[in-house]
Amino acid sequence: MDFGDTPAEAAFRAEARAWLEAHAPVKGSPEAFDKMSSPGRSAEEERDLAARARAWQAQLAADGWACLDWPQEYGGRGASTVEAIIFDEEQGRFGVSMSIFMAALSMAAPTLMAWGTDEQKQRFLKPIRRGEIVFAQLFSEPNAGSDLAGLQARAVEDGDEFVVNGQKVWNSYAHLAEWGILLARTNSDVPKHQGLTYFFVKMDSEGLDPRPLRQMTGGAEFNETFLDNVRIPKENVIGGVNNGWAVAQTTLNSERAAVGAQSSVVDVDGLVDLARRQGQGDDPAVRQALAEAWIRSEVLRYLGMRVYTALSQGTEIGPEASIMKILTGDHIRDTSQAAMELLGPDGMLSDDSWVSLMISHFAHKIGGGTPEIQRNVIGERILGLPREPRADKGIPFRELKV
Ligand SMILES: Cc1cc2nc3c(=O)[nH]c(=O)nc-3n(C[C@H](O)[C@H](O)[C@H](O)COP(=O)(O)OP(=O)(O)OC[C@H]3O[C@@H](n4cnc5c(N)ncnc54)[C@H](O)[C@@H]3O)c2cc1C
Incomplete structure (x- = not known):
C-alpha cells in the first residue's frame, strides 16, 4: 500500500x-x-x-x-x-x-448528523461550521468520569421543558461556550445506562454557572459547572428521551478519535532542531530518542488514516481509536520528556512550549477516557477477554449506592 x-x-x-x-x-x-x-x-x-x-x-x-x-x-x-x-x-x-471548536466540530456535529432531526441539523450545523457556536461537553461529574453512566444530574419533565439540577466538572471552555451538550438522568427506575437523555443546553440559561478551575499548567480552560433548576425546551432533546446512552456513544467515539488525533501537537521536526541548537545532534542517546519520536509520529499518522477512513465510510470507529489514544498520550509524554532533557535544568525555568506540553501531557492521557479504560476496550474488543464484572448490572439506578 x-x-x-x-x-x-x-x-x-x-x-x-x-x-x-x-x-x-x-x-x-x-x-x-x-x-x-x-x-x-x-x-x-x-x-x-x-x-x-x-x-x-x-x-x-x-x-x-x-x-x-x-x-x-x-x-x-x-x-x-x-x-x-x-x-x-x-x-x-x-x-x-482549533481546540475551542473541538466539542462543536468533533462531538456535537457528528452526533447531530447521526441523531438530530432535520430541524435540529438545519438550526445548528451551518453556524457550527462558520465558528459562530462554541460548544462545551457537560458529561463528567465529580462521581462519574470513567463510569459515565453512573451520573447523577437529574432532568425532570415539566410541561414543554425539562428542569435540570446537578453538577458537572472538567468542562473544557464551558466559560466561553454558547451551547453545551448535556447528559442527565430522566429515569432512575431502570438500570443506569437506560435512563439517560442527551440535551443541547444554552450556556447562558438561568441557573447554569460555569466556574473556571486553575490547573498546574497555569491555564484555566476547565470548569466545574453547576445547574440549578435550568430549564431546557423539549425541542433540544437529541435522539429521544431515555436514549441518551446510545446517542452519547456517537459523541464519545468521535471524541476519542479526535483526542487521539492530537499527535500533531508534538513537533518532531522542532525536536530535531532543538537537538541541533543544543549541539547534541551527534549524541548517540539523543539520536535514539529522536528516531523513536519520529517512528511514533509515523505510526500515529497511519492509525489516524485508518480511523478517519472508518469515519468517512460510515463504519463505527473500532478499538483502533483506543490504540491511537493510548499511543498519542505516550508520544506526547516521551517526546516532551526528551525535549526537557535537551533543554537541561534551564528548561524548568523557561516558558518554552515544550515545558507546557510536558506539564499538560496528563491531560492528553486522561481527556476522552483514561489509558486503563482504553486498555479495557482493547482487552474486550480485540483480545476477546471476558467483560469486566458489573455488580450493578440490571439493577435500577435508584437502588444503587452512589
Ligand atoms: C484534558 C481533559 C479534558 C476534559 N474535558 C472534558 C469535557 O469537556 N467535558 C467533560 O464532561 N469531561 C471532560 N474531561 C473529563 C474526563 O472525561 C474524565 O476525567 C475521564 O473520563 C476520567 O474520569 P475521572 O477523572 O472521573 O477519573 P476516574 O473515572 O475516577 O478514574 C480514576 C482512576 O481509576 C481508573 N479506573 C476507573 N475505572 C476503571 C476500570 N473500570 N478499570 C481500570 N481502571 C479504572 C482510571 O483509569 C483512573 O486512573 C476532561 C478531562 C481532561 C483531562
Missing part, C-alpha cells in the same frame, strides 16, 4: 498550502493563536485568542475550507476524508489552534 499523495492529492495539498500561506498566521508570530492553554495566560488574553480562533473558522467557512468532508447541504465540500486529513496536516504547520 502506498501512503504517498496521488497526483490529485498532491495538487490539493499544494492548493491548500498556498491558501494557508496567504491567510494563516505563522507559528510564533504576534497574530498566532495556537497557545490557548499557555501558562499564566490572563482571562483577557484567552478571550482574545478565542476571538481570533472564531474569526479564523469564519474565514475557513467563507473561503470553502471549513468542514471539508461534511455533506454539501450543511456547507461542506463533500470532499474525501483524505483531503480533510491533508488540509489538517497543512494547517497544523501554522500558528492556529
